[in-house]
Amino acid sequence: MTDETVDFALTRALESILFAADAPLSLTEITRHVGERGDLLPTLRALATSYEPRGINLVERGGKWQFQTAPDLGHFLRTSREMVKKLSRAGVETLAVIAYHEPVTRPEIEEIRGVAVSGGTIDVLMEAGWVRPAGRRETPGRPLQYATTPEFLAHFNLTSRRDLPGMADLKAAGLLDREPPRELPLPLGGREE
Amino acid sequence: MTDETVDFALTRALESILFAADAPLSLTEITRHVGERGDLLPTLRALATSYEPRGINLVERGGKWQFQTAPDLGHFLRTSREMVKKLSRAGVETLAVIAYHEPVTRPEIEEIRGVAVSGGTIDVLMEAGWVRPAGRRETPGRPLQYATTPEFLAHFNLTSRRDLPGMADLKAAGLLDREPPRELPLPLGGREE
């Protein structure tokens, strides 16, 4: 056997040992697995070099060796599955009230909408990135206020909240005449959905 | 970017994903992480080939891809604590009958083995993750069928059931036909163990 083939066998052994290890291994620990084979460092370093361009790297940290994924590929290891969801009617209305009246507290939203607003509705709007908590109102109970975000403006292609049409515009557009579809105004305290 | 560098980037991504995955991945699962990149199979196969001489191998087992250590290096990696599950003779035989005949019902297993198969035998195989119920046979009584799992293929280092030892010969000899030429009137029904 030539030196080269010996090294190759050792390289394979090192690869498998480091791959199957449940923690980074020191030279001593590696030696315990492969047996006494002289200085392992040159072989380890050559192995590390051969993995450098790959998606898996062999690295040394504080004298311990381990395989890990290449640092620039982290984004492949997370996937974000995008799901498009239609905002519920309660969600749209709550968003509209916040947009027109911000900063506005939940009791105020409920008063304007005429129905109780579930916490989930505001959560969804915050998840969508359109609504944010905007400090507390300095009144008894210090209720939390809500306001819209820059993402909200971006999503609806608005420069500022002043771009929202006023009452007269809404009326002119016929948006105040229409019967609200299906959902009837419930007395305050009614549950939505 | 040339085609070659695109492939190289994809190859690195595949390496990192398969390295970090906590279970063998199907093509669908891999696609979810790398995004739609056309047919991944040629790149996966090329990657597998490049790892063939190494101590780490990329293998396909039952349509799922995974890294594992090369099968000839087990002696470097075994610790005395590890033990191969000892299967009873009945267990080994039943596993072989299921693997070579799947999907197969319990009465069929009993006919081939010439003894009643105790519930415990199939249980042990299912617990090991090698055997799963595979729907009911649409015959009178709708008996449950059994088949092997991708984990079974992975455990015995088989790419697919076609690689089962002697599979082609047994098939050619007609020994895997579900129904023998005509129904055997042999009186069988002994108890195992």
Place this chain on the structure above:
Amino acid sequence: MIEADEQFDLPVRAAPETATLILQLGSWEGPLDLLLTLARAQKVDLAQISILALVDQYLGFIRDAKALSLELAADYLVMAAWLAYLKSLLLLPKDPEAEPDPAELALKLQFQLQRLEAMRESGQKLLARPQLGWDMFRRPNPEGLAEEKRATFECSYYDLLSAYGAITARRSRSVHVVRRRPVMALDEAIERLEHLLGRSIDWTELVRFLPADLADESYARSVLASSFVAALELTRQGKATLSQGTAFAPILLRARHD
């Protein structure tokens, strides 16, 4: 073929295994397993096995077991009976009409033995393969792949504005459209009663001053209540006199003239 005189040069062979096939009933997994063991002892390809010889061996085995008064499981005996039947069929002169055909039955037994043997060998070959956790290893603690589910919400500008329009429309209706309440206001009742009473000096029941045929019951009650209070008010102002004979008797009313 080995010539007879050449055999002297051959090493002494081990005794054939058939001789070692002693009775050990418990170690066979049923009659088929025993049959396979007996067939293997014939040391020929299972495809060329002599079924007749096999049947004889099995029956001999069962006979010996009985002689030793070993407990025989029922299925061993059932198999013995069936094989005895098969043997009789095989020994009888060939009858082309015979149903079932004994040669076919023998073939099927052969097939079943071959198949069991094949599965037994395959199981051993499977176990001889490299196994995960012994020969091959996976990473013990992979980081795993994270999957975040990110929801994007759909809501058009039109949805937003029409929702606000709907809220506004709802509110304005509730402010301006006042539902007619079914009551007769006190002022109205006083004015009405004073007008009807006029200068009448005859005692008249209060109910006679109420409007006839009031369909709405709650309005009728409101009218009665308001008119009664109106009567009290007119009396206080000195414009009327009230009279009631006894409790719950009709309330009488007349104009007062000083």
